[in-house]
Amino acid sequence: MNLRIRLANNRSFAGSIQRPHLPQLPSSFVSLVGDLRHVLSEDRVLEEPVELYLYSRDASLMQGQATCVVFPHTTEEVADVVRVAERHGIPIVARGAGTGLAAGAIPVDGGIVLSTTAMNQIDIDVANRTAWVGAGVINLDLSKEAEPFGLTFAPDPSSQSACTIGGNVANNSGGAHCLAEGATTSHVLGLEVVLAGGETLVVGGQAPDMPGLDLKGLMVGSEGTLGVVTRALVRLLPIEADVRTLLLDFEELEGATRTVSEVIASGLVPAALEIMDQKMTTAVENWLRAGLPCDCAAILLAEVVGEPEAVEAEAALISRIGRANGARDVKVARDEAERAILWKGRKSAFGAVAQVSPNYYLHDTVVPRSRLVETMEEVQAIADRYGLDVYNVFHAGDGNLHPLMAFDASDPVMMDKVHKAGEEMVAACLSRGGALSGEHGIGLEKRDMMRADFTELDLDAQARLKEAFDPDGIFNPAKVLPEGSRCFDFGGVRREIPDGAWV
Amino acid sequence: MLRLRRSEAGDTGRGLGMTGTAGGGPERVAPSSVEELAKVLKSATEEQRVVNVVGGGTRQGYGSPPPPDLVLETSGLAGIEEWDPDDLTVTVGAGTQVAELEAALAERSQTAVLPEVPGRSTVGGVVSAGVSSLRRARLLGTRERMLEVRLVTGDGRMIRGGGRVVKNVSGYDLPRLVVGAFGSLGVITSVCLKLWPIPPASATVTIDDIEASQHVTRPLAVLERRGVIEVFLWGTPEEVAASSGRLDGVAVEGLRWPPDPQGAYRWSVRVPPASTSAAVGRLPTGWDYLAVHGAGDIRAASADSDGADGLRDWVESSGGALVVMDAPDGELDGLDPWGSPPPGLEVQRRLISQFDPGRVINPGRLAGGL
Numbered sequence: 001m002n003l004r005i006r007l008a009n010n011r012s013f014a015g016s017i018q019r020p021h022l023p024q025l026p027s028s029f030v031s032l033v034g035d036l037r038h039v040l041s042e043d044r045v046l047e048e049p050v051e052l053y054l055y056s057r058d059a060s061l062m063q064g065q066a067t068c069v070v071f072p073h074t075t076e077e078v079a080d081v082v083r084v085a086e087r088h089g090i091p092i093v094a095r096g097a098g099t100g101l102a103a104g105a106i107p108v109d110g111g112i113v114l115s116t117t118a119m120n121q122i123d124i125d126v127a128n129r130t131a132w133v134g135a136g137v138i139n140l141d142l143s144k145e146a147e148p149f150g151l152t153f154a155p156d157p158s159s160q161s162a163c164t165i166g167g168n169v170a171n172n173s174g175g176a177h178c179l180a181e182g183a184t185t186s187h188v189l190g191l192e193v194v195l196a197g198g199e200t201l202v203v204g205g206q207a208p209d210m211p212g213l214d215l216k217g218l219m220v221g222s223e224g225t226l227g228v229v230t231r232a233l234v235r236l237l238p239i240e241a242d243v244r245t246l247l248l249d250f251e252e253l254e255g256a257t258r259t260v261s262e263v264i265a266s267g268l269v270p271a272a273l274e275i276m277d278q279k280m281t282t283a284v285e286n287w288l289r290a291g292l293p294c295d296c297a298a299i300l301l302a303e304v305v306g307e308p309e310a311v312e313a314e315a316a317l318i319s320r321i322g323r324a325n326g327a328r329d330v331k332v333a334r335d336e337a338e339r340a341i342l343w344k345g346r347k348s349a350f351g352a353v354a355q356v357s358p359n360y361y362l363h364d365t366v367v368p369r370s371r372l373v374e375t376m377e378e379v380q381a382i383a384d385r386y387g388l389d390v391y392n393v394f395h396a397g398d399g400n401l402h403p404l405m406a407f408d409a410s411d412p413v414m415m416d417k418v419h420k421a422g423e424e425m426v427a428a429c430l431s432r433g434g435a436l437s438g439e440h441g442i443g444l445e446k447r448d449m450m451r452a453d454f455t456e457l458d459l460d461a462q463a464r465l466k467e468a469f470d471p472d473g474i475f476n477p478a479k480v481l482p483e484g485s486r487c488f489d490f491g492g493v494r495r496e497i498p499d500g501a502w503v
Numbered sequence: 504m505l506r507l508r509r510s511e512a513g514d515t516g517r518g519l520g521m522t523g524t525a526g527g528g529p530e531r532v533a534p535s536s537v538e539e540l541a542k543v544l545k546s547a548t549e550e551q552r553v554v555n556v557v558g559g560g561t562r563q564g565y566g567s568p569p570p571p572d573l574v575l576e577t578s579g580l581a582g583i584e585e586w587d588p589d590d591l592t593v594t595v596g597a598g599t600q601v602a603e604l605e606a607a608l609a610e611r612s613q614t615a616v617l618p619e620v621p622g623r624s625t626v627g628g629v630v631s632a633g634v635s636s637l638r639r640a641r642l643l644g645t646r647e648r649m650l651e652v653r654l655v656t657g658d659g660r661m662i663r664g665g666g667r668v669v670k671n672v673s674g675y676d677l678p679r680l681v682v683g684a685f686g687s688l689g690v691i692t693s694v695c696l697k698l699w700p701i702p703p704a705s706a707t708v709t710i711d712d713i714e715a716s717q718h719v720t721r722p723l724a725v726l727e728r729r730g731v732i733e734v735f736l737w738g739t740p741e742e743v744a745a746s747s748g749r750l751d752g753v754a755v756e757g758l759r760w761p762p763d764p765q766g767a768y769r770w771s772v773r774v775p776p777a778s779t780s781a782a783v784g785r786l787p788t789g790w791d792y793l794a795v796h797g798a799g800d801i802r803a804a805s806a807d808s809d810g811a812d813g814l815r816d817w818v819e820s821s822g823g824a825l826v827v828m829d830a831p832d833g834e835l836d837g838l839d840p841w842g843s844p845p846p847g848l849e850v851q852r853r854l855i856s857q858f859d860p861g862r863v864i865n866p867g868r869l870a871g872g873l
Contacts, residue, residue, distance in 0.1 A: 128777045171672060178670070182647055185679065195847075195850060202846060205823075206776070207775050208644065208798055208799055209773050209800070211824050211826060211842065211869075212841075212847070212869065213680065213684055213687070213855075213873075214680055214682065215847050217676055217679040218676060218680050222675055222676075237721075240720055240721070265588070265589065265700070266700075267612055267702035268739070269699065269700060306738070307746055308745070309741045309744070309745035310741055312741070313740075317739070366668040368589075368667070368668055369591075370587055370589040398668075399669065399670070433666075434668055435666040435670070435671040435673050438668070438671065441672050446673075453666070454663070455662075457660050457661065458662050458663050460660075461660065461662045461677075462664075462674050462677075465854065468850060468857050469853075469854075481674070
């Protein structure tokens with residue numbers, strides 16, 4: 001199969017794809033699909049070019065090349081697929097909803113895309129406040145299922161109405177509410193995984209500190225490179241008695257970030273502290289009409305939860321600190337409907353930019369919170385230097401930035417500028433003691449930047465860790481670690497990225 | 504039958520610096536730099552010498568490692584390296600005592616949420632043994648504090664994982680993997696921890712019935728010992744007052760943390776949270792205990808090991824583990840320190856061999872004899 005469709009603008013593919021004439025398939029491919037259909041069924045192995053095209057992308061700007069797509073229903077079927085893949089020496093790329101932004105779910109140079117969407121069982125244990133959840137369950141569906149029991153799943157990425165638990169586990173996803181509650185790893189108690197050789201393990205459990213190395217914790221955030229997660233045992237939190245959501249607007253960005261620091265210094269860790277700059281606020285307001293103020297430098301969305309008396313006092317405290325730092329207005333959502341509108345505004349930020357620009361590219365980096373303002377200034381300076389529009393929305397409490405560059409990818413010069421500016425922005429964060437990624441992962445996108453954060457020995461240790469799980473490099477190759485990370489590399493398959501795989 | 508003996512290293516004196524001991528005991532080394540530590544481990548691997556690592560010496564009773572040829576003290580790797588209160592992160596040397604760290608942090612109303620009654624425990628020791636705070640049902644365990652780890656592998660490589668920011672997905676999660684790993688991946692030299700602000704008000708409320716604790720949605724801790732049930736609260740004064748009122752118990756200001764029970768035998772009972780009361784009911788007669796409700800974490804102590812077998816059967820069948828934290832010198836007839844071997848022993852073994860290829864640090868101490 002030689003299908004490399006280079007199409008940067010994902011809005012124009014419909015109807016524009018020519019179905020390539022299927023080339024003579026090598027016999028190994030025929031038997032691969034045949035073997036997969038034998039362990040699954042005819043209709044759960046896709047190989048049509050359009051289908052392969054769709055499953056060769058995720059929400060990043062990169063394009064891979066799928067050999068075929070499979071839809072196992074059970075863990076046993078996943079183990080069968082792994083064994084078939086090993087027999088044919090072909091990689092497996094597990095995929096949830098494909099909402100990842102770091103190209104973690106694209107098959108780089110051929111491979112079986114294993115879609116987890118059919119594994120969507122939810123089994124809630126109310127007494128223990130846990131649930132066993134299939135990898136393909138959609139994040140928001142879990143919280144909806146848990147709500148009648150007064151429970152909720154804390155990690156809430158902006159893509160939560162589409163992204164899957166398996167994807168959350170793979171990327172250790174965060175979201176606005178991980179300020180107080182931690183990212184996905186803090187909410188995963190156990191996992192069912194299929195490892196090399198089709199070995200199936202259940203690791204972790206409802207009891208704390210199960211003896212042995214924490215394999216479950218290691219799988220979280222490993223981006224599908226150590227094995228395939230088929231089910232997760234997650235912690236559910238009781239829905240808090242009461243909630244207050246506040247919107248503060250500032251004439252200076254610094255007033256907003258200083259408010260965040262002072263709130264936390266006061267001993268309060270709110271459920272969420274989110275900032276949007278003027279450009280982003282305007283884009284959201286023009287699209288959603290949520291009543292956001294567009295004439296201020298930044299807005300701060302803050303949320304506190306807890307006992308009714310507590311949230312009242314905490315909301316008053318945030319309001320007071322905000323005003324002392326130059327907040328012009330503090331609006332408190334009066335009911336659930338108003339709260340929902342405010343959150344919709346925040347979570348639709350990326351969508352709003354898609355309304356005004358054909359493409360966008362965002363980075364996900366972290367800096368120590370105390371260095372937010374200077375970092376934002378440098379991000380703006382970098383964008384100005386390249387003549388790019390940059391929109392900002394970020395998890396201020398965590399120091400987690402998402403500078404978003406809007407552009408038209410059909411202009412190759414622009415594409416190049418965006419990549420260069422993006423790399424400079426990441427470097428600016430690293431130089432301030434930051435990290436490469438806060439919640440989106442490394443994937444293919446940032447793997448070569450890993451050298452900027454880690455030493456050769458650090459990366460060698462990571463590569464050894466990968467080797468302990470996946471000696472043949474079957475699981476999601478070419479992701480997370482740069483090529484040649486293993487310092488003393490004897491043998492093993494090295495998979496180069498073909499030029500055409502990049503967009 | 505597995506022998507369980509107290510490591511000789513735990514009983515001997517400290518602060519001996521670089522000197523070896525006379526009289527046939529293990530050599531003791533207290534490196535004052537990471538580079539020095541790396542040299543020691545590299546040669547230990549070359550010479551195939553068994554190494555034990557000691558911080559405060561409070562957790563030496565876990566597992567059944569062979570007697571060491573070399574005892575590595577982390578006391579030379581102590582102190583706060585970096586602490587910016589605005590960022591809620593702190594980077595500390597592994598040999599730093601938990602009590603000293605928490606006292607320093609408390610001056611700026613912050614906490615690393617490590618064990619409340621730590622004795623001489625060090626940060627590195629608490630992390631390596633995977634010991635958690637009594638506040639874990641609300642603020643989660645020690646693994647959730649970990650942001651960055653620096654360690655020296657068994658063969659002397661100095662490596663780092665994670666980063667000094669509160670949120671990070673850059674490569675495999677080494678910082679959390681070293682929690683409870685008992686040095687099998689290397690000797691921790693420093694960690695960066697996520698901090699939590701200490702709010703202005705707190706209270707300890709004694710209640711009669713565990714059910715009453717349900718009246719507060721998410722208390723800081725609910726602890727039970729010898730029939731006494733206490734609910735720990737913190738927050739704004741308004742929150743603490745409101746929660747305290749709902750509990751209808753006897754409230755005192757402040758957090759009065761109880762110490763772990765002490766005895767010749769010390770046990771860690773780990774069960775699903777909803778089974779905590781049932782597990783307390785199953786403890787053999789005469790066992791002292793401290794149960795962390797909502798977390799399924801029960802610390803127990805006893806004069807002998809009678810009844811431990813039966814308790815372990817029940818605990819394991821309910822999805823938990825009964826772990827021996829400490830036992831007097833001698834044998835624990837037939838009782839494995841960890842219980843049934845955990846799943847994935849083979850992959851754990853391969854993992855360890857990538858970090859400690861000569862398997863010189865605490866060999867056999869982990870569950871499953873790894």
